[in-house]
Amino acid sequence: PKRKLNIHPTPNNQSMNELRKDYLTDKWVIIASVRAKRPHDFKTPKEENNAANCFFCPGKEYTTPPEIYRVEKDSKWIIRVIPNKFPAVIPYGVSEIKTDNSFYTYASAYGRHEIVIETNEHGREIEDLPVDHIKKILRTFIFRIDELMKDPLIDYVSVFKNKGKSAGASIAHTHSQIIAYNNIPSAIKNELESSYRYYVLNKKCAFCDIISKEKNSHRRVLKTKHTIAFTPYASRFPFEIWLFPKRHVAGIGELNEDELLDFSASLKKILTKLKEIGNVPYNILFHSMTDKSANFHFHIEILPRLTVWAGFELETGTIINPVSPEDAAKFYRNEM
Amino acid sequence: PKRKLNIHPTPNNQSMNELRKDYLTDKWVIIASVRAKRPHDFKTPKEENNAANCFFCPGKEYTTPPEIYRVEKDSKWIIRVIPNKFPAVIPYGVSEIKTDNSFYTYASAYGRHEIVIETNEHGREIEDLPVDHIKKILRTFIFRIDELMKDPLIDYVSVFKNKGKSAGASIAHTHSQIIAYNNIPSAIKNELESSYRYYVLNKKCAFCDIISKEKNSHRRVLKTKHTIAFTPYASRFPFEIWLFPKRHVAGIGELNEDELLDFSASLKKILTKLKEIGNVPYNILFHSMTDKSANFHFHIEILPRLTVWAGFELETGTIINPVSPEDAAKFYRNEM
Known part of the structure; x- marks a missing residue:
């Protein structure tokens, strides 16, 4: 009968691969320790990054569509939205x-598709910027999300960053993107439905409970006054890491000045550490709601794009990840 | 009130992008005609393909784990499973x-993870092989699926092909992979549930109905005695194309000799045409059930990997595709 004899001892202490499910949604991964790699195996060649023909540099403002918003310092722009x-x-x-x-x-x-040019200095990345500057970038996102949600035909505002070609960036000058559009994305809907089900059963925020478990787990990375970072149990990418504010807020717009500054400092710390691996391409996803009553807990997901999703991933939705989140957390904690 | 004023005429006949949903499941795409590209824009540089150090070539059998199965011709192997x-x-x-x-x-x-080396001739691709040889490859898949499903702990057998580095292939010698494992993948579960819901409402196979609509649509590509191919309405990739047997079967194992030969010929035709674009990396996914009573219709999906999924795709699950399936079908029909 099925599912009876299900313990097959592993020969020669061969390390095991593990099938794991996301905390809440029906997303699965295979943590492939058998294929395990060390951080330095992922060193990525530096990409061409020439300021000469950069449309996002100061002096080239005339090449972009008309500016939507800017943050200035000493009467020069330091952040620009186009x-x-x-x-x-x-x-x-x-x-x-x-x-x-x-x-x-x-x-x-x-909808509307915007670019946030994060600094006027070509070649500097987020982690090279002062914490206060990073906070100004987050404030810019908050301002744009609020503005874009005023259009009643917009259902969701997606904020994300692509860094490096393998992460989908076509321009090297550091920037993020905002896409506001007429649909609640299925991935977000699944997350909301799952956390709602958890709330109905437990009368608590699922993410608050996940945080309280992970802050002392083998996947813990960072604890500050207002933030917690850990590598998620079912990480889809090598060195994937999630950053949460401790306080329960559904959207980034609800964070106060202190929290936003601390969040910026934690983001800088994580990206600085990630850079040690080499020129890592990555995406940053902002999982943020504008409805304060949503069963949600704002967080960002940092996804290093060090693997390629192949036929298996596209067919099954099950993602093979050669670095366990426990090893990734050790890396971030400077233990390997 | 929301959703009232929703017609905004496009200025200057600017072409529109379209949000589309998959026929059955909650998968969305944006067909970005605004970013439209022609086939030759996707020309991909040829990858290094050196036979000298190839583990999959004849004479190197000793470098692979012990062989599981082979197909021979003139007492030499022409297909090998390891x-x-x-x-x-x-x-x-x-x-x-x-x-x-x-x-x-x-x-x-x-579970078990196997490689099917599809020919002993290094440098030949599927489309270069005789139709009868392609049929033997499909027969090999059928044989392995049957064998692997005999283990009661296996829930699903995934058959897929990765061609080219951007599609996840690390070895150039043409091969497919089989992963049999202890989970029904969420992507397959969603597809089965959606087609079951359709069956309950309509007492008909959803895929049979989709085929009967698409065979005369702007997305039609190929009609043979036993097969139909079309570019799907919500294509996630440029030049994505699906190939179905006309007869309603849940799995590839139910096809008879004539159908399998015709299916092989259609696959060869499609890949031969795709090659005109250049050295296109692609995945082939076999959507095939072993339970004959499943609400399913066997088909393969050919996914050219000519775009990179960036932060937006990973956050929302909504995939931006710069080539409309209607244009892709014109390409396959030799109309562009």
Whole structure:
């Protein structure tokens, strides 16, 4: 009968791969210790980063679409928000989603696609900037999210960063992107539904409970006055790490000045450490709600793009990760 | 009130991007015609492909783990199945899935990970092989799926091909992979649940109905005696294409000799055409069930890996695709 004889001792102390599920959602990974790699195995060659033809540098403002917003210092811009020249969504068309003949569900890809140029200094990365400057970048995101959500046709504002070609960046000058559009993304919907189910059963925020478990686990990385960082149990990427504010807030906009400054300092610490591996391409995802009553806990996910998702990942949704989060946490804690 | 004023005429006949949902599941894409590219924009540099140090070539059999199966011609192997030297899953450990403390769901990554070396001729790709040889490869998959499913601890057998580095291939000699493991993947579960819901409502196979719509749509590509190919409405990748047998079968193992030969010929035609773009990296996914009564219709998905999923895709699950499936179908139909 199925599921009876299920213990097969491993020969020769061969290390085991482990199948793991995300804390809340139905996302699975295989932590492939059998293929385990050390941090230095992931050293990535430095990418070309020439300031000469950079559209995002001071003096080239005329090459970009008209500016939306800027932060100044000594009457020069230090952060600049512009529309994306090749937008994924535009504020025209029919935003309402319709279904024809059972199978064809569509709408115009309605919304706004913006670029946040994070510094006027070409070649500096987030981790090279002063903590106070990073805080100003986060404030810029908060301001833009608020503005964009004023359009009643916008359902969700996605804030993310692509660094390096393998992470989808086509321009090297450090920047983030904002896509506000007419759909609640299925990945976010799944996360919200799962945390809602947890709330109904436990009358507590799922993420608050995860934090209280992980802050003392083998995956703990960082504890500051207002933040907690850990490598998630079902990490999809080598050295994946999540950063949370301790206080329960659904969105980044609810953080106060102290919390935002501390959050910026923690982000800087994490990215500085990550840089030790080499020129790591990564994405930063902002999981943030604007509805304060949402069953959600704001956090960011930092995803180093050191592996390629192949046929198995695309077919099954199960992601093979050659670095266990426990090893990744040791790296971040300077224990390896 | 929300959703009222939702028609915003596009200025200057600017082409529109479209938000689209998959036929059945909650997977969304943005077809970004604004960023549209022509086939030749995707030309990919040829990768190094040196036979000298190839572990998969004849004469190097001693470098691989012990052979599992072979197909011979003139007493030489022409197809060879071997265990993966760096397996994602191994047939040891505790296969049963458990949950500790609400959040930690895990099992050993139990199963078998095999490589199918598709020809003894280094440098030849699937599309270079005779149709009858391709059929023998498919027969090999069928044989291995049947064998692997005999282990009661195996829940699903994933068959897939990675071609090119951007598609996750580390060895150039043409091969596919088989991962049999102790979980029904969430992506497959979603597909099965959606097609089951459709069946309950309509008493018909969802995929049979999709085929009957798409065979005459702008996305049609190929009709043969036993097969249909089209570019899916919510294509995630440029030039993504799906190939179905016309007859309703849940798994590849149910196809008869004629159907399998015709299916092989159609696969060869599609890959031959795709090659015109250049050295396209791609994955082939086999969506195939072993339970004949499953609400499913066997098909393969060919996914050219010509774009990188960036922060937006990873955060939202919404995939930006710069080539519309209607344009991709024109390419396959030799109309562009």
